[in-house]
Amino acid sequence: EVQLVQSGAEVKKPGESLRISCKGSGYNFTSYWITWVRQMPGKGLEWMGRIDPSDSYIDYSPSFQGHVTISADKSISTAYLQWSSLKASDTAMYYCARLWVIPNWFDPWGQGTLVTVSS
Amino acid sequence: NFMLTQPHSVSESPGKTVIISCTRSSGSIASNYVQWYQQRPGSSPTTVIYEDNQRPSGVPDRFSGSIDSSSNSASLTISGLKTEDEADYYCQSYDSSTLVFGGGTKLTVL
Numbered sequence: 001e002v003q004l005v006q007s008g009a010e011v012k013k014p015g016e017s018l019r020i021s022c023k024g025s026g027y028n029f030t031s032y033w034i035t036w037v038r039q040m041p042g043k044g045l046e047w048m049g050r051i052d053p054s055d056s057y058i059d060y061s062p063s064f065q066g067h068v069t070i071s072a073d074k075s076i077s078t079a080y081l082q083w084s085s086l087k088a089s090d091t092a093m094y095y096c097a098r099l100w101v102i103p104n105w106f107d108p109w110g111q112g113t114l115v116t117v118s119s
Numbered sequence: 120n121f122m123l124t125q126p127h128s129v130s131e132s133p134g135k136t137v138i139i140s141c142t143r144s145s146g147s148i149a150s151n152y153v154q155w156y157q158q159r160p161g162s163s164p165t166t167v168i169y170e171d172n173q174r175p176s177g178v179p180d181r182f183s184g185s186i187d188s189s190s191n192s193a194s195l196t197i198s199g200l201k202t203e204d205e206a207d208y209y210c211q212s213y214d215s216s217t218l219v220f221g222g223g224t225k226l227t228v229l
Contacts, residue, residue, distance in 0.1 A: 035218070044223040045156075045164065045209050059216045062120070095163060103152030103170045104213040109163040 002026040004034075004096050004110035011116045012086050019082035020113045022096030029077035030054040033099040035106060036070060036081050040092045050099055051079060086117045121145045123210050123221035130227040135200050139224045141210030142192040149186055151212050153193040158207045158223075167208070168195060202228050 007021040022034060035050040049060040053072040060070070072079040079096060094113050097106035122144040131137040141153065153171050156164040166175050168184035171193065181204075183196045193212075197204055205228045210221040 037220075044207075045158075045211075045220040047218040047220060050218070061217065100169075103154070104211075104218055105152070105154050105166070105169045106156070106164070106211065107166045107169070107175070109165070112163055 002098065002108055004098060004108060006094075006096060006110040006113045009114040009116070011118070014085075014087055014117055014119055016086050016117075017082070017084050018086055018115065019080050020094060020115065022079045022081075022110050024077045024079075024098065027098070030074050033101055034072060034079040035097050035099040036068075036079075037095045037097065037106070037109075038064075038092045039095065039112075045095075048081070048094075053077075053079065086115075088117050088119075090115060091117045120217055121214055121219060123212060123219055125208075125210060125221040125224045127222070128225040128227065130229055131200055133200050133202060133228055136196065136198040137200060137226065139195045139197075139208055139210075139226070140192050141194070141221050142190065143212065146214055147188065148191045148193055148212075149188050151214060153184070153186065154211045155182075155184055155193075155195045156209045156211065158209065160206075164209065197226075200228050204228055 003025050005023050030053050033050045033052050036048040038046045048064045049070045051058045051070045053074045069082045097109040124142045155168040157167045158164040167182045172184040181199045207223045209223045
């Protein structure tokens with residue numbers, strides 16, 4: 001079974017750093033891109049960026065470029081999303097998903113990681 | 120970049136048919152595939168339609184997708200509505216290296 005398992009919920013203070021993870025299993029991790037999606041409380045889905053785990057090539061959404069860093073370690077079939085200095089506005093659910101490059105289809109999705117940033 | 124515009128909410132009775140639209144602001148809707156995702160409260164999104172009109176295995180044929188170039192829009196049609204179809208639905212497409220979601224439509228089955 002193809003699965004993406006994300007790391008657990010996090011509670012952080014403004015200014016702190018954070019890295020969350022997404023581990024793929026049940027398929028060849030380097031044959032598909034991984035993408036990240038933000039969902040703020042009560043809001044819709046926002047595409048953040050995508051990474052090709054085979055060579056770590058990355059595309060960022062212009063809205064998130066410079067605010068987050070996407071990376072991957074193909075040796076352990078894991079992708080990461082990280083912040084160097086969190087803000088309260090980063091409070092959201094973050095999903096990873098396997099990306100079928102053509103047609104840029106997100107499937108399956110991870111279970112989500114809730115990040116709460118509060119002083 | 121372009122935007123995908125969906126109605127904020129729709130409602131219909133069980134057994135009826137509902138159509139959710141997704142209009143592309145610029146560029147041709149037919150140039151890039153459209154996907155549709157269902158998100159129930161507290162759950163991750165799941166695919167109901169990919170590549171404009173394809174259903175993943177396990178998705179009932181009550182769900183169908185289409186593209187209309189004249190209105191530059193995609194549509195998700197759900198027939199024989201069931202209470203379990205109540206959820207948020209998102210369309211999604213792309214343009215070169217940018218991927219875009221619609222704002223989402225809340226479907227109420229009452």
